[in-house]
Amino acid sequence: MYDFTACIVTYNTPASDLERIIKCFQKIKLNFKLWISDNSETDNLKFFFEKTDDARIEYIFNNSNKGFGAGHNVVINKLISNSKISEFHLIINADIYFEENVIEKIVEYMKNHNEIGQIGPKIRDFEGKFSYTCRLFPTPANLIFRRFLPFKNIVEKMDYDYEMKWANFDEMMEVPILSGCFIFSRVSALKEIGGFDERYFMYMEDYDLCRRIGQKYKVIYFPEAEIFHEHGKASYKSKKLMMFHVKSAIKYFNKWGWFFDKERKVKNRKCMSKYKKQKL
Secondary structure (H helix, E strand, O other): EEEEEEEEOOOOOOOHHHHHHHHHHHHOOOOEEEEEEEEEOOOOOHHHHHHHHOOOOEEEEOOOOHHHHHHHHHHHHHHHHOOEEEEEEEOOEEEEEOOOOOHHHHHHHHOOOOOEEEEEEEEOOOOOOOOOOOOOOOOOOHHHHHHHOOOOHHHHHHHHOOOOOOOOOOOOOOOOOOOOEEEEEEHHOOOHHOOOOOOOOOHHHHHHHHHHHHHHOOOEEEEEEEEEOOOOOHHHHHHHHHHHHHHHHHHHHHHHHHOOOOHHHHHHHHHHHHHOOOOO
């Protein structure tokens, strides 16, 4: 049994972009298995991992691109069908960097807190700037309408609550949504919810997964661990990716509710009541 397993989904990802995160994994002092689930049209990355020659890393060529969640489900389904593989699983982006002992710290904490289904670290960009990566459950205004609002002050006011900028991010918190760039979950939680909902091709699948885990377990922001993410907000720079984002947001609200979402109302209010600080 591994201490934890992990998966990176790739799509036409250059091998050079994977070298940094592979080196991060190779410094981990735990028994792990890392899968690379490749949604690309060709299996060019296969030769990179053959040269890497690390038995802990396995390359899977999916020969199709059915979406981000589907790529991860290839591995999640392995874990669900054999619970003896690992107790914990990490879903992680390729554009992540972390120092030594970060994963060890998270695994140790999860082992001592069985009530937690998903945990997320403090996140900074590569220049060291802190990223507000915890979220309340979104409203249509948070995800769709704000993109088309010309009034910057209104958008900033909406984001202030939605991105929990009133909270103390040096303290541990139970939150509605964690960043999808680093999803460290209990395998039993993934088994209970059935992995990613593959109706989302790209975007919002992480929100949906986190929300379903939170219905059965605690979802915890854990600032004792810190990672770095080269976050580019690609959907703000590409019309094609923006449309993927909007379509996924529509699917999300069709599933969970547009303006009438009791769970959103209750959990958001509870989170704000518990953690909102008065900033002078």
